[in-house]
Amino acid sequence: MVLTTNMNLNSTELKNNLCISTNSALMLNAACQAIIETYIQPSSSEWYSQIVSELSDAQALVKEWRTQGYLYFDQDIIAEITACGEAFINSQDVILNYFNVLQNQWSADIKNSLTEAFKTLVSPVQAMSNSINNYEVSLQQWGDKVQKVYDKLAQTINDIQAQESDLLAKIAAINASTEQLKNQIEADRQAIIKAQDKEKEGETETILGIILAPFTGGVSLILSCIGVASISEAEGQIATMQATINAYQNHIESLQQELGDDQKKITSLQMISLSASIVLGDIQSINTSLDPLKTIWDVYESALNGIIDKIDKADKLDDIIVCKAWFTAACNEWGEIVHHSASLQNINK
Numbered sequence: 001m002v003l004t005t006n007m008n009l010n011s012t013e014l015k016n017n018l019c020i021s022t023n024s025a026l027m028l029n030a031a032c033q034a035i036i037e038t039y040i041q042p043s044s045s046e047w048y049s050q051i052v053s054e055l056s057d058a059q060a061l062v063k064e065w066r067t068q069g070y071l072y073f074d075q076d077i078i079a080e081i082t083a084c085g086e087a088f089i090n091s092q093d094v095i096l097n098y099f100n101v102l103q104n105q106w107s108a109d110i111k112n113s114l115t116e117a118f119k120t121l122v123s124p125v126q127a128m129s130n131s132i133n134n135y136e137v138s139l140q141q142w143g144d145k146v147q148k149v150y151d152k153l154a155q156t157i158n159d160i161q162a163q164e165s166d167l168l169a170k171i172a173a174i175n176a177s178t179e180q181l182k183n184q185i186e187a188d189r190q191a192i193i194k195a196q197d198k199e200k201e202g203e204t205e206t207i208l209g210i211i212l213a214p215f216t217g218g219v220s221l222i223l224s225c226i227g228v229a230s231i232s233e234a235e236g237q238i239a240t241m242q243a244t245i246n247a248y249q250n251h252i253e254s255l256q257q258e259l260g261d262d263q264k265k266i267t268s269l270q271m272i273s274l275s276a277s278i279v280l281g282d283i284q285s286i287n288t289s290l291d292p293l294k295t296i297w298d299v300y301e302s303a304l305n306g307i308i309d310k311i312d313k314a315d316k317l318d319d320i321i322v323c324k325a326w327f328t329a330a331c332n333e334w335g336e337i338v339h340h341s342a343s344l345q346n347i348n349k
Contacts, residue, residue: 008303008329011336014296018081018337021289022344023193025073028282032066034275035059043262047160051272054153058276061145072135077293078341080131084124085338091117092331099324102317111314118308118327125304129297132290143283150276157269170259170267174252178270181248186281188240193285 036059040051098114101107161171256264307323314320 008326009296009300009333009337011333011340014333014337015340017289017292017296018078018341018344020193021286021293022073022078024282024286024289027189027193028279028286029066031275031279031282032062035062035279036066038272038275040265040269040272043265045262045266047156047266050156051153051160051269054149054156055272058146058149058153061142061149062279065142072138074344076131076135076138077128077290078344080124080128082338082341084121084128085334085341087121087124088331088334089338091121092327095327096324099320099327102320106317111311111320114320115308115312118304118311122301122304122308125297125301129294129301132294132297136287136290139283139286143280146276146279146283150273150280153273153276157273161266161269164263164266167259167263167267170255170263173255174267175270177248177252177255178274181244182274182277184244184248186278188244189278189282190285193289 038055038059040048040055042048095114095117098110098117101110102114161167161175164171252268256267259267303326307326311320311323
């Protein structure tokens with residue numbers, strides 16, 4: 001739980017959760033680029049045109065999200081967090097002044113004004129929850145389309161490979177290596193998503209690279225242009241990922257040594273759907289990373305409404321002293337959060 005015992009925000013834990021969500025969104029952005037950069041060298045075989053057509057469908061689908069996907073996250077989630085924090089900070093002078101007046105002399109009118117001032121903060125808090133819900137709806141709708149394209153492409157690849165009776169053993173071995181590579185890449189990417197920058201907190205950096213060079217025979221796949229919001233713990237994992245990719249590439253090439261060019265392409269076809277599979281995993285990763293934020297805002301809205309109710313029912317100063325302490329602490333935490341979220345808004349600029 002990222003709320004302290006007095007039901008206020010813990011800026012450090014909230015920033016960590018927001019960083020993980022941001023990294024997850026950037027990973028999806030990178031996986032989309034990987035699909036765009038995927039290609040296979042021309043072949044005169046009948047299966048080639050079908051694979052290219054279905055790959056083109058996948059590329060067309062991800063281009064818009066590759067351009068706009070992080071923008072949606074930026075505008076729908078990070079911007080709302082910034083706006084909510086600014087609403088608290090901007091109301092600080094007015095609300096604290098009401099508290100100070102009441103400390104000098106109790107007044108029902110001033111208490112009512114204080115209540116109304118707090119009520120203006122409910123809408124920005126609700127907007128944060130709504131922004132996550134809206135983003136998840138858009139992401140899920142797009143993800144459903146990706147799933148259909150992926151299923152169709154995967155089935156086509158399976159059908160093509162199943163017809164190659166003389167290559168089934170090679171295909172099975174290479175497909176197994178491809179699946180192992182995918183699992184390792186996903187594990188490494190999760191470690192990168194969760195990396196926290198201990199040395200440059202609040203800054204944002206982007207790592208580009210992690211390229212799988214062309215296989216002999218023509219399948220070339222840029223797996224990632226990986227953006228991470230904090231990288232001091234991620235650099236080792238990125239180096240490990242690159243070594244993993246190279247090792248699997250060398251292993252697959254060794255399995256293809258005795259094959260002709262067209263056979264090499266057929267046995268490597270599973271690599272074409274690899275990035276789409278990673279995209280689907282990234283969608284789930286984003287949804288998982290947003291769950292703690294949704295919980296935070298639900299509990300925080302409840303806490304804010306509790307403060308409003310306490311002030312509304314108060315008939316003496318002692319009844320609202322704790323509310324002043326809550327609000328003062330909230331503004332202090334929001335100052336840290338706004339600074340952090342503003343830095344994240346600049347990550348793709």
